[in-house]
Amino acid sequence: MTDTTLTPPSDTSNAPTPHKIKSILEPDALTRKRNAAEARFKIYGIVAIAIGLFFLVALLWAILANGLGAFQQTFLKVDIPLNQEQIEAAEKSVVKTSKYRAIIDGAFAKELTDANITTDMSARDLQKLFSSGAAATVREYALANPDRIGSTVTFELVASSRVDGYLKGRVKREDLVEDKNLDAAHLDLSDQLEDAGILEKRFNWAFITGTDASDSRPEQAGIGASMIGSFFMMLVVLFLSLPIGVAASIYLEEFAPQNRVTDLIEVNISNLAAVPSIVFGILGLAVFIQFMHLPQSAPLVGGLVLTLMTLPTIIISTRASLKAVPPSIRDAALGIGASKMQSIFHHVLPLAMPGILTGTIIGLAQALGETAPLLLIGMVGFIASNYPDGVAAGFFSPNSAMPAQIYEWAKRADPAFYERAWGGIIVLLIFLMTMNIIAIILRRRFERRW
Amino acid sequence: MSLPYILLALLILAVAGFFVGRGKALSSANGDPRILHSLPGYYGWNVVVLTLVPSLLVLIVWLIVQPAVINNHVSSMISEETAAASSLDLVMSDVARVADGLDLAVSQGAMDAEMANSIRTELTDVRGRLGQVGVALGSNVTAETLRAAQSYRGWNATGLLFRTIGVLAVAVLGFVLGVIRTNPDFRARNSVETVVRYILIAAASIAILTTVGIVLSLIFNTVEFFRLYPATDFFFGLTWSPSFGGGSELGIVPLIWATMYISLIALAVAVPIGLFAAVYLSEYATPHVRAIAKPLLEILAGIPTIVYGLFALLTVGPLLMNVFGGGGVLGVGWMQGASSVFTAGVVMGIMLIPFVSSLSDDIINAVPQAMRDGSLGLGATHSETVKQVILPAALPGIVGAILLAASRAIGETMIVVLGAGAAARLSVNPLEAMTTVTAKIVSQLTGDADFASPEALVAFALGMTLFVVTLMLNIVALYIVRKYREQYD
Amino acid sequence: MNEMPNIEQANEMTASKISADKVQVYYGDTHAIKDVDIEIEPRTVTAFIGPSGCGKSTFLRTLNRMNDTIDICRVEGSIKIDGEDIYDPKVDPVQLRAKVGMVFQKPNPFPKSIYDNIAYGPRIHGLARNKSELDDIVSSSLQKAGLWEEVKNRLDEPGTGMSGGQQQRLCIARAIAVSPEVILMDEPCSALDPIATAKVEELIDELRENFTIVIVTHSMQQAARVSQRTAFFHLGVLVEEGPTQEIFTNPKDKRTQDYITGRFG
Structure with a gap:
């Protein structure tokens, strides 16, 4: 568009007559048009922000609407007489739980008659109201409390996921047509039981503290064990990435000479920050599991992988905090004869600490929510049905982690697990929110303006 | 000595080193720290650094190398037919599980150490015995696996012994060296700071190591893949x-x-x-x-x-x-x-x-x-x-x-x-x-x-x-x- | 260069281009400009002088409402240009700024070619009907800014690649291209070396023929060299305003005298 060979006008007076603006009080047509364009442009911006915020609201709404249900659970209150002979007989049998199931059946039939509810359903069909884990609950109680045998104990047994879903409005009558686990008669019965106060919905502590359950018992699945797994991973990440990150940042920011090696390290760090997380999973699989033979699915390995992944983030934010400490502080320390190391460790580092901690917490939050690398080191597919026993087991024995557990649930066929997955997300987000709020508070409290 | 004990021993040695180094520096200066080149604490730290850094390095290298070496040795005991029947990895994990089972059995008193080394599949139901102590095995233990497992245990025990001796020896050596070097003219601060500086450099180079690790783990397996599957089919295949x-x-x-x-x-x-x-x-x-x-x-x-x-x-x-x-x-x-x-x-x-x-x-x-x-x-x-x-x-x-x-x-x-x-x-x-x-x-x-x-x-x-x-x-x-x-x- | 306006001209107060009446400027809670009354005459160079922080630049920026871009800034009182209040709600600052151009302290050419730098204003204000008219505007603006001979063969090179003095003259040319009636200059030479400064000063003196110029300057020598009238600001107050020579030889106020003789500043 530029023309380098413009001819100079022979005389300036030949130039187009200077544009005269009549009055600044009346906008001319062009100005009106330009102002309209201005207003339009501004609206585009507002619309963009509105769309972004709409997505945020939609996402949060989806999470809450689908996930809050996981914090409620339907229980059946049944008085079960723990009969000595029956229990002994059950313990001798090969399939112990089926005998306990029979005990529950008997007690439940009595509850029904007491509540004046008549049904023509067989015991087998009635059993479908209960979680298939109900018998195990009774058995564990009986074995753990031998002194209670002989008396009648009020059990609150977990209802099956379908009944639970019905009470929460997730399962509709029309959904039951193809369902072989439950039919409309069950739902009628559930209504009656609810009126009689036998069936009720309460806060579900077991979801927060419990362990994962097998495919057939979504109503008993909890996120507790994987929370512990995440906790141990975060310990590893914290205790490795904070010292290493700070040490690396101090070197790069304060000591590193300007040369090729330093450049290489810097380019490396900024690239690693952008490497897809799944690649770190491959690294973990190949190096930690295949080469070093560390145990699969162990939080230690997960922690190591996540450490490598969060290090660049932590290094970048730590360097920024170190950079923010004015050189005059360093000069002051050096000026009274401190060594460079002393000036850094005594003055610069403490001043940069709030910033470093903020960055570390944000890095940890990122690591806590990361899923992809965990898939490759075997933290998915493992059913975290037990708590680790002891600290060493916490690091070394197989476990899941919160995001991996959520993924696991999302993959299962029974939609009842989706509710658990969304519920798990709520728990995960609460952790992330807490961490971020701590980071924000730290920043606000200790932020210095030099 | 297992890992936690070794670490504990090193820690104790280091703490002792700090006080010994500091004390020696002070006493060599007749209690007047002004004569010393550096603050007394630096002499202590100097001993700590000399005790911990080399021994930990040895420990880390050992931890990485030993399993690889032992695996190599033991897997050479597995015949090619067995390896071909399932995969070497699976057999080796069986071996490891049996070996762990034997360890557990010994520690629970279900077997004595000698028996663990001498039992034969021909004579004992190993699977059953291990089942009793809570180690579930998927299939019966073959003679070959058991022998490999026993050898695996042997190697591991030897490795553990040498590891303990080696690491502690290096630590004590560092300790003694650090104490000997302590005298008022020794520039303890500079020496400690040099080490700290190297630690900082090491931390910074982890970024490079990570990249190298990523590249190596990708390259080796990719090359392996292209040996089995033609690269052109991979890059241009439409299915x-x-x-x-x-x-x-x-x-x-x-x-x-x-x-x-x-x-x-x-x-x-x-x-x-x-x-x-x-x-x-x-x-x-x-x-x-x-x-x-x-x-x-x-x-x-x-x-x-x-x-x-x-x-x-x-x-x-x-x-x-x-x-x-x-x-x-x-x-x-x-x-x-x-x-x-x-x-x-x-x-x-x-x-x-x-x-x-x-x-x-x-x-x-x-x-x-x-x-x-x-x-x-x-x-x-x-x-x-x-x-x-x-x-x-x-x-x-x-x-x-x-x-x-x-x-x-x-x-x-x-x-x-x-x-x-x-x-x-x-x-x-x-x-x-x-x-x-x-x-x-x-x-x-x-x-x-x-x-x-x-x-x-x-x-x-x-x-x-x-x-x-x-x-x-x-x-x-x-x-x-x-x-x-x-x-x- | 320093041609004194004669008495008749000075008396023609009705013909003043800009007239400010009791102008107050606040930055948040800070009262930055207090009660400034001033008449600025057409086709003259008026210099604002004063110690730094005295409010001379702030006042300059109120004249084409550049202060609007600062959220916490508030202006009271009236400023009229050709009898029209520029703070009237009906006024569009865009149209105002086309009439009152501005040149800044640091040369700020856009990261575009020299040609596009000059053409930018005419394009957005729709001053040219076609390419050749635009070409004419560009070349005449560059000529008026005395830059034509230096750049006529490299109009498509980036404006950021020129020397500091050239960049500032480019910015002046860019302002001229919109054909404003008033040009405000905020310490236009403070980032330039003496030779570039001399060229810009020469240019300012030539531009006086066609434009009303208000210049803020740190340097009293510069004010004496280029301006016909001078206003002295101190602590947000307009202390004294009058013909330049008078201010420099015979100031009425003690503070002006102290400043001019170098007691403070």
């Missing part, structure tokens, strides 16, 4: 249909296509929204609005990708089905299932909005105020200033930001694993399910495939491709952004 029985077709083209398609949709969502949001926030919004809207948008960036994956699978997918699916609002039946390129693309776009907007925001803010003043002073409207002065000036930076977002999109895993589908397909219909490079890396490595089979190794080749592509995008993007920043610094 992806792995079958674990063999005879798989592993062409990357459909995966690359879907990856690009999804990324493109994601960028089409994220770039305009993110860019306009950034312009509005940095140029128009009052500080008050900015203080609210910016962090709110950034929440989107803090939400883990698994959440977006679930959102795609369970919310956006079914919603799109209701519109485009058979029996949907439009009644067009273009969509077969909730997972599709479009589902994943849109959700990924949402995820990238704050990424694009905060990067662009930084970049727009880096354009000097003088530019704005210059343009406004000439009577340009704000939008003319943005469109004709600020955005052109910020263009390189914004291009860099978009490239970074693209690299993010290509490498994103959870959203596509959950939202895009599992079947590889070459199609132009965005409402069809397709699958991407990252999704296949996950499925090939989390399946039951043997790690030595091409079906599992292909994941490393896919990872290599992914790594190279994203690395190039990142390098170009970071270079552009860096140059841009320098321009206005």
Whole structure:
């Protein structure tokens, strides 16, 4: 568009007559048009922000609407007489739980008659109201409390996921047509039981503290064990990435000479920050599991992988905090004869600490929510049905982690697990929110303006 | 001595070293620290460093090398027929499990140590014996496995002994050396600081080590894969249909296509929204609005990708089905299932909005105020200033930001694993399910495939491709952004 | 260069281009400009002088409402240009700024070609009907800014690649291209070396023929060299205003005298 060979006008007076603006009080047509364009442009911006915020609201709404249900659970209150002979007989049998199931059946039939509810359903069909884990609950109680045998104990047994879903409005009558686990008669019965106060919905502590359950018992699945797994991973990440990150940042920011090696390290760090997380999973699989033979699915390995992944983030934010400490502080320390190391460790580092901690917490939050690398080191597919026993087991024995557990649930066929997955997300987000709020508070409290 | 005890011993030695070193320094100066070259504490630290650093290095190297060496030795005991029947990895994990079982049996008193070393499958039901102490084995223990396991135990015990002796010897040596060197003229501070400096350098080079680790783990397995499967078929094959029985077709083209398609949709969502949001926030919004809207948008960036994956699978997918699916609002039946390129693309776009907007925001803010003043002073409207002065000036930076977002999109895993589908397909219909490079890396490595089979190794080749592509995008993007920043610094 | 306006001209107060009446400027809670009354005459160079922080630049920026871009800034009182109040809600600052151009302290060419830098203003204000008219505007502006001979062969090179003095003259040319009636200059030479400064000063003196010029300057020598009238600001107050020679030789106020003789500053 530029023309380098413009001819100079022979005389300036030949130039187009200077544009005269009549009055600044009346906008001319062009100005009106330009102002309209201005207003339009501004609206585009507002619309963009509105769309972004709409997505945020939609996402949060989806999470809450689908996930809050996981914090409620339907229980059946049944008085079960723990009969000595029956229990002994059950313990001798090969399939112990089926005998306990029979005990529950008997007690439940009595509850029904007491509540004046008549049904023509067989015991087998009635059993479908209960979680298939109900018998195990009774058995564990009986074995753990031998002194209670002989008396009648009020059990609150977990209802099956379908009944639970019905009470929460997730399962509709029309959904039951193809369902072989439950039919409309069950739902009628559930209504009656609810009126009689036998069936009720309460806060579900077991979801927060419990362990994962097998495919057939979504109503008993909890996120507790994987929370512990995440906790141990975060310990590893914290205790490795904070010292290493700070040490690396101090070197790069304060000591590193300007040369090729330093450049290489810097380019490396900024690239690693952008490497897809799944690649770190491959690294973990190949190096930690295949080469070093560390145990699969162990939080230690997960922690190591996540450490490598969060290090660049932590290094970048730590360097920024170190950079923010004015050189005059360093000069002051050096000026009274401190060594460079002393000036850094005594003055610069403490001043940069709030910033470093903020960055570390944000890095940890990122690591806590990361899923992809965990898939490759075997933290998915493992059913975290037990708590680790002891600290060493916490690091070394197989476990899941919160995001991996959520993924696991999302993959299962029974939609009842989706509710658990969304519920798990709520728990995960609460952790992330807490961490971020701590980071924000730290920043606000200790932020210095030099 | 097991690992925790060794560490404890080292710690005790180090603490003792600190006091001994400090004490010796003080006493050699007759209690007058002013005579000393450094503060007394530095002499203590000097001993600590000499005690801990070399011994820990030895320990780490030992921990890495020993399992590899022992594995090598023991696996040579496994006959080729056994290795061929299942895979060497599986046999070796059996061996390890039996060996652990024997350890457990000994520690619980179910066997004595001698018996553990001498039992024979011919004479004892090893599986049963181990079952009693709670070690469940999948199959009966063969004589070969048992012998390997016993040898494995032997090697391990020897290794452990030598490890303990070696590490402690090095620690004591360091301790003694440190104490001997302590005298008032010794420059303890400089010596400690030199070591600290090397520790700092070591920490900084972990970044390089990580990259080297990534590259090596990808290269070795990729080369292995190309030995089993021709590279040309991999790079130019139009079909992806792995079958674990063999005879798989592993062409990357459909995966690359879907990856690009999804990324493109994601960028089409994220770039305009993110860019306009950034312009509005940095140029128009009052500080008050900015203080609210910016962090709110950034929440989107803090939400883990698994959440977006679930959102795609369970919310956006079914919603799109209701519109485009058979029996949907439009009644067009273009969509077969909730997972599709479009589902994943849109959700990924949402995820990238704050990424694009905060990067662009930084970049727009880096354009000097003088530019704005210059343009406004000439009577340009704000939008003319943005469109004709600020955005052109910020263009390189914004291009860099978009490239970074693209690299993010290509490498994103959870959203596509959950939202895009599992079947590889070459199609132009965005409402069809397709699958991407990252999704296949996950499925090939989390399946039951043997790690030595091409079906599992292909994941490393896919990872290599992914790594190279994203690395190039990142390098170009970071270079552009860096140059841009320098321009206005 | 320093040609004193004669008495008749000075008496033509009705013909003043800009007239400010009791102008107050606040930055948040800070009262930055207090009660400034001033008449600025057409086709004259008026210099604002004063110690740094005295409010001279702030006041200059109120004249084309550049202060609007600062959120916490508030202006009271009236400023009229050709009898029209520029703070009237009906006034569009965009149109105002086309009439009152501005040149800044630091040369700020856009990262575009020299040609596009000059053409930017005419393009956004729709001053040219076609390419050749635009070409004419560009070349005449560059000629008026005395830059034509230096750049006529490299109009498509970036404006950021020129020397500091050239960049500032480019910015002046850019302002002229919009055909404003008033040009405000905020310490236009503070980032330039003496030779470049001399050229810009020469240019300012030539521009007086066609434009009303208000210049803020740190240097009293510069004010003496280029301006016909001088206003002295101190602590947000307009202390004294009058013909330049009078201010420099015979100031009425003690503070002006102290400043001019170098007691403070």
